[in-house]
Amino acid sequence: MSKFTNEAKQLLEYIGGKENISAVSHCVTRMRFVLNDESKADVKKIEALKSVKGTFTQAGQFQVIIGNEVSSFYNDFAEVSGVDGVSKDAAKQAARQNMNVVQRMLAHLAEIFTPLIPAIIVGGLILGFRNIIGDIKLLEDGTKTITQVYQFWSGVHSFLWLIGEAIFFFLPVGITWSISKKMGATQILGIVLGLTLVSPQLLNAYAVAGAKEIPVWNFGFAQVKMIGYQAQVIPAILAGFVLANLELKLRKIVPEYISMIVVPFLALIPTVLIAHVILGPLGWKIGSAISTVVYAGLTSSFSWLFASIFGFVYAPLVITGLHHMTNAIDLQLIGQFGGTSLWPMIALSNIAQGSAVLAMIYLNRDNEEEKQVSIPAAISCYLGVTEPAMFGINLKYVFPFLAAMIGSAAAAVVSVGSKVMANSIGVGGLPGILSIKPQNMLSFALAMLIAIVVPFVLTIIFAKKRGLKKDK
Known part of the structure; x- marks a missing residue:
């Protein structure tokens, strides 16, 4: 008998039996079920299982949070249930039968950006490092930058732009490739399409306003402006979907x-x-x-209101999946204004959720079983992955979730009020400070402190008002 055999049998029963499972797969921390009838799943009994950290439904999938041992649990479940697992892509495809139009659109958006996040993270770190050595005057009594004093670092600064430019200026290539891959079209055609949007022979879209003359393709009866869409998200998304759909339709008739x-x-x-x-x-x-x-909302006289609302509601947006739409907005802001104020607030929301869990660890510090769930959840939260904390702890008790939302809102107001901007998206939680523009790091550190302290204190206060006592 394997480690999770008994719990796997119980989960199979509580999920509604083998006949209720349309598809099952797993990711890094979660079992992902596509159920024929979600009402048959007994959520209370499932969440009472020792290995289960929580459950939630998202993008048409009933997801059971297991943690780092999910692959072992999944193997035992497959053995006792006799259900053949499928790939995550196949599970997502099956899950679309349970989704409405808006949910499908958001699922598509999330799937487009997920493969691009590693490159975007690297790009953000590179830009942040370049700013530190090239823009901040750290040497000779604050009169010179590192690159001005040392030729080696000047060379590094110049060299790293090769990578940064490839990631952000040529981002449309990654987007059109990702769409082609996701929709089952020819990936190299997606890459070629993306290259035609950022070709060096095209006038950079951001240089159009100051250009004396815009080059054109002259067809005699019509002219088409030769404008590129470097670092642009929406033109690439629209073009990518047109290409993929057109190719798939042509395959059926040719x-x-x-x-x-x-x-x-x-x-x-x-x-x-x-x-x-x-x-x-x-x-x-x-x-x-x-x-x-x-941008107007973030820089207007009502920026505090915009920031407080965004900071407060971001965590609930994660539950619904609507948070994926912020990726496109963030990247558009970076391309148009050289940075984004949204991503810092997202990183702060991650930290706030982790701090609420930290307070629960303190309140239940003598409860070994509770700590087995909450300590890994807090760590993952501080590193930018909030699901184990949100669904395993904070939503279970409700008041820590509310405390984290309030703390996130307070930290967001400070961040936006201090005009904090990030170079890139992708680096969340405490490491999120690495994606912040160097001149804003001190202000962001203050916002991080608020995101740590406020949820922690509020969670303890709310617990006392509710009469929650730590186990002894």
Whole structure:
């Protein structure tokens, strides 16, 4: 008998039996079920299992948080249930039957950006490091930067821009590739499409306003402006979906024996033309409008209100999956304004949730069973992964979740009020300070302190008012 055999049998029973499972897979910490009837799942009994840290439903999947031993639990579950597991992609595909139109759109958005996050994190760290050595005057009584004094670091500064430029300026290439991969289209066509949006022969979109003359493709009867969409998110998303859908439709109607030649030709050329004539300008206007509105909210006299609302509601947004839409807004802000004030607030929300769990660890410090769940959850939260803490501890008791939301809002007000901006997204929790612009790091550190202290203190206060006593 394996370690989780008994609990796996119980989970199978509480989930509604084998016949209620349409698909099952697992990720780093969670079992992901697509259920035929979610009402048959007994959530209270499932969450009472020793190995289960919590449950939640997201993107059409009933997810059971196990923790770091999820792969072992999954193997035991597959053995006792006789249910063959599927890949995460297959599970997501099956889950769409339980999703409405808005949920499907958000799921698509999340799946586009997930493969890009590692590169975006690296890019943010590189830009932050370049700013420290190239922009902050740390040497010779605060009169010179490191790059001005040392040739080696000047070379490093110049070299690292090669990577930073590749990640952010050419981001549309990653987006169109990711869409092609996700939708089952030809990935190299997605890459080529992305390259046509950022080609060096195109005028950089951000240089259009100051350009004396915009180059054009002259077809005689019509002219198309040769404008690039470097660092642009929405034009790339629109173009990527057009290409993938067009290719998939062509595959269905073009005979297989000429498909290899005809389909790429008829899919790529029209899409590139449509991208530069319609989708690019349209996407640019949409993206600029969204980022301008958000930026105005973050810099207006009511920025404190905007920040407090965003900081307060971000954690609930994570529960619904709506938080994925902030990725596109963040990247648009970075491209248009050179940084984003949203991501720092997200990192602070991560920290606040972890601090609420830390308070619960203190309140239950003599409860060994509780600590087995809460200590790993707090650590993961401080590193930017909030699900174990939110679903395993904070939502279970409710008041720590509320305390974290309040602390997050307070920290967000300080962050926005101090005009803190991040170079990149992806680095969350306590390491989030590495993505902050160097000149804002001190202000962000203060906001981090608030995100640590306020939720901790409020959680203890709320616990005392509720009469919660630590186990002895």
